[in-house]
Structure formats: C-alpha cells, structure tokens
Amino acid sequence: MLERLKEIPLKVWLFSLGFLFFLVLVIFLLWEPGSTGKEFGFDGSDADGYTVTQNEAGEWVINPEIVSTSHELYKDGEWLTYDEILKSASNGELDLVSSLWELRRKCPADYSPDQCNEIVKAFILEHYPGADGERLVGLFRKYLSYEIVLRDFEQPRGKTPEEIYDLVKKKRREIFSDQDAKLIFGLEESEKEFQFGYNQFLSETKGLSGDKKLARYEEYRKGVYGNYYNAINKREPKFTKYETELFFKESDLDKLPPAQKDPQVRAIREKYFGKDGADRIEKVYKEIESSKQKESQTDQEEQTWLKAHPTARPEERDKALKDIRVKNLGQEEADAYARRKALEEDQRRLQGK
Structure with a gap:
C-alpha cells in the first residue's frame, strides 16, 4: 500500500497545480477579448449597444441596455464588499481570476467576448461605485490586455518550465504593478514556486526521520506560501494530509514488524x-x-x-x-x-x- 502512496503527494501537487496553469492558458488562448489595455475608459471599438465610456468630466456613462442585462445576470449573487475582495485576495481565500470567469460564465452563449466583458464592467461599476469600482475596472482592463499578451506569447525552446514561468511573471509586471500582480496572481505564483522547489526539498530531507520530514514540510510550505498558507492548509482535503503524512513516514514504518x-x-x-x-x-x-x-x-x-x-x-x-x-x-x-x-x-x- 505504501508503495502506491509513495508518489501521491508530489503527483497531487504537480497535477493540480499544473492542470490549473494549463487550464488558465487554454482559456486565454480561446478567449478573444476586445480591450485595448488602457487603464480606464474605452476607445469606441466595442460592439454597438454594449459600450461603457467616460465623458469629459471622467464620469462613467453606461448604456441602459447593459445595466438591465447586468441586473438580470447577477441578481442572485452574494457579493463581497470592496475591502473584503482585497483582503480575501491578499490572503488566498479569493482567486480573482476564477471570480472573473465565474462572472463571464453567466453571460449568454450567443454573446461575443466583447459584449460579455462590457456586462462585467457595468456590473463592477454599479455594484462598486466611485473609486472602488474604478480601481476594479482598471485591474480588469489591464487583465484583458494581459490576456492578449499571453495569447501571443510564444514559449521559447530549450527553456525549463521554471524559466518559462519566470518569463510569464515578467510579462505580467510589464502590465501590472508588482503590488497588483501579487494581488491577482500571487497565490498561483506561490503554488508554482512550491512545485518547482518540491524535488529539492525532498532531496534535502531525504535522510531525516518521518516526523522531522513532516515538520520541515510544513516549514517549507509556510515559507513559500506566506500569507496564503492558512487558506491553502484550510482547503487541503483531509485525505491528502493523511497520504502526505504516510508518505513522509513510509521509510520509518517499513522498518517495523x-x-x-x-x-x-x-x-x-x-x-x-x-x-x-x-x-x-x-x-x-x-x-x-x-x-x-x-x-x-x-x-x-x-x-x-x-x-x-x-x-x-x-x-x-x-x-x-x-x-x-x-x-x-x-x-x-x-x-x-x-x-x-x-x-x-x-x-x-x-x-x-
């Protein structure tokens, strides 16, 4: 049994984290966003009837059709406050990218990506008025620009997965400030850091007892995840924790009658x-x-x-x-x-x- 369990912790992390990154990349490649990447406002290239603009005074002008559609699509949601969004995103309880796609998935199938994006923006501006809404829409517009950049990104040959991911991180910071990049991608980047360093951790702790390996494992996770550790630990299934402990104690247990x-x-x-x-x-x-x-x-x-x-x-x-x-x-x-x-x-x- 323990022979079968031996590979599970690494497989669980590599599969779940690798699959999450792959899924996000696929979504980026398939989606055709219409944003130009400006921080606020639009350039008038969006579909007629679905354009959110700013007037000369900087006030948002939202087409009534968009407002009506937004009310219909998002009327039953339980929405966090602006402060709750920032707090939850910074400690790993909320994934802003997943939350965005939850909003997008509510759009009717016959809506174009541009139309759906406009509905999302209208919802943000109505639900979070003033500076809070502008801040969130600004992040959203930059994220649309990032989608375009990543979709056009060609992975260089001869690079390791870690080197390629470092290039992706640099692309993000060409569009976002480091603070905003951490707010949106911080948890994912910590998960990737954990993945890339896991084999080295196993090598360094190879000769330790099972109890010491387990203690060092938690230290390693806390060091990598930082503010996200509590959220990661809370979400981890009990069975994964059980198999992880068995994995680290396998050598000790196999020596016993x-x-x-x-x-x-x-x-x-x-x-x-x-x-x-x-x-x-x-x-x-x-x-x-x-x-x-x-x-x-x-x-x-x-x-x-x-x-x-x-x-x-x-x-x-x-x-x-x-x-x-x-x-x-x-x-x-x-x-x-x-x-x-x-x-x-x-x-x-x-x-x-």
Missing part, C-alpha cells in the same frame, strides 16, 4: 478521519487486498488449465476459463476481470508484444 507498524498506521488514520473513518478505510484496503488475492489465484488456475490443455478448442478453453473466474470471483467480478483481460490482450497486440 506488522505488530508495531499496523497500530501506528491506524493512529494516523484516526488522527484525520476518526475511529469510524479509520474503520471504513481499513475495510476498503482489506477488500482491495482480498480482490488481488482472488485474482492472483484465478490467474494461476487459468495458467495451470491452459498448460494442461494446449490443444483445447477455443470454445472449450473459453468455457473453462469462465468457470474458473466465476468460481473464484463471482459472476459480476468475473465479467469485469474478463473485460480487463481482453483489453490488456488488445493492448499487447497493438504494441506488437
């Missing part, structure tokens, strides 16, 4: 899931182990039969193997086992083995 190892593993399970949860986990693992043993026995009996009947007709062979599988696994599991075996055989044929 079962009589000492099993109670310690049980204690870790109860730490995260309580007694009932630990009972359920043990039941699942026992079922998995039992299933493996039954399948191993089935495979051995199949091979024995095939060796004893090398000239059997296909229909005779298939019936004999089916009887063995049903006897050991039951009808439902035997059918699933047969499908898996057939798939494995097809894969071997495709690979020329």
Whole structure:
C-alpha cells in the first residue's frame, strides 16, 4: 500500500497545480477579448449597444441596455464588499481570476467576448461605485490586455518550465504593478514556486526521520506560501494530509514488524478521519487486498488449465476459463476481470508484444 502512496503527494501537487496553469492558458488562448489595455475608459471599438465610456468630466456613462442585462445576470449573487475582495485576495481565500470567469460564465452563449466583458464592467461599476469600482475596472482592463499578451506569447525552446514561468511573471509586471500582480496572481505564483522547489526539498530531507520530514514540510510550505498558507492548509482535503503524512513516514514504518507498524498506521488514520473513518478505510484496503488475492489465484488456475490443455478448442478453453473466474470471483467480478483481460490482450497486440 505504501508503495502506491509513495508518489501521491508530489503527483497531487504537480497535477493540480499544473492542470490549473494549463487550464488558465487554454482559456486565454480561446478567449478573444476586445480591450485595448488602457487603464480606464474605452476607445469606441466595442460592439454597438454594449459600450461603457467616460465623458469629459471622467464620469462613467453606461448604456441602459447593459445595466438591465447586468441586473438580470447577477441578481442572485452574494457579493463581497470592496475591502473584503482585497483582503480575501491578499490572503488566498479569493482567486480573482476564477471570480472573473465565474462572472463571464453567466453571460449568454450567443454573446461575443466583447459584449460579455462590457456586462462585467457595468456590473463592477454599479455594484462598486466611485473609486472602488474604478480601481476594479482598471485591474480588469489591464487583465484583458494581459490576456492578449499571453495569447501571443510564444514559449521559447530549450527553456525549463521554471524559466518559462519566470518569463510569464515578467510579462505580467510589464502590465501590472508588482503590488497588483501579487494581488491577482500571487497565490498561483506561490503554488508554482512550491512545485518547482518540491524535488529539492525532498532531496534535502531525504535522510531525516518521518516526523522531522513532516515538520520541515510544513516549514517549507509556510515559507513559500506566506500569507496564503492558512487558506491553502484550510482547503487541503483531509485525505491528502493523511497520504502526505504516510508518505513522509513510509521509510520509518517499513522498518517495523506488522505488530508495531499496523497500530501506528491506524493512529494516523484516526488522527484525520476518526475511529469510524479509520474503520471504513481499513475495510476498503482489506477488500482491495482480498480482490488481488482472488485474482492472483484465478490467474494461476487459468495458467495451470491452459498448460494442461494446449490443444483445447477455443470454445472449450473459453468455457473453462469462465468457470474458473466465476468460481473464484463471482459472476459480476468475473465479467469485469474478463473485460480487463481482453483489453490488456488488445493492448499487447497493438504494441506488437
């Protein structure tokens, strides 16, 4: 079991963080924003009937059609105050990019990207009047410019993922101030820093005991995430924390005889899931182990039969193997086992083995 768990913490972080970054990049590439990138106001190139502008006095002029549509799309939302937005974004409780896309997803499918962006801007200006709204719209307009820049960004060849991400960070700071870039992308950038430094952390703590590894792991996370640590720790699933602790204590546990190892593993399970949860986990693992043993026995009996009947007709062979599988696994599991075996055989044929 611990052999299977060995790679999980790294896989979980690399997959979740890598997938998040990939998803954002794909969205950037598919979206066609119409902003020119000016901090406030518009240049008149937006679709008729969906243009938010500023007059000579600097006052916002919002088309009534946009206001009506905004009221309809966002009428049922529970919206944070401006101060709550800044506080939540700065400590990692709120992802401004995800929040923006939540607003965009409410737009009807037949709206153009430009029209949808105008609806979002109208909502911001109405819901956050005055300087607060101008500040948020200014960030939004710069973000639209950033989408264009990133969409046109060509990844240089021969660079590591870390070097490429450093270039992306520099692109951001060509558009945003460092303070605004941290407000919008700070959590993501911390997650990437964690990812890029994780292997080095594992190397540095390789010879430590499980308890010391776990303590250093939390120190490492706190150092990387800073203000975001509490939010990250709060969102992390209990099962991930459980598997992480098992991963770091694996070497220590493997040195123990079962009589000492099993109670310690049980204690870790109860730490995260309580007694009932630990009972359920043990039941699942026992079922998995039992299933493996039954399948191993089935495979051995199949091979024995095939060796004893090398000239059997296909229909005779298939019936004999089916009887063995049903006897050991039951009808439902035997059918699933047969499908898996057939798939494995097809894969071997495709690979020329």
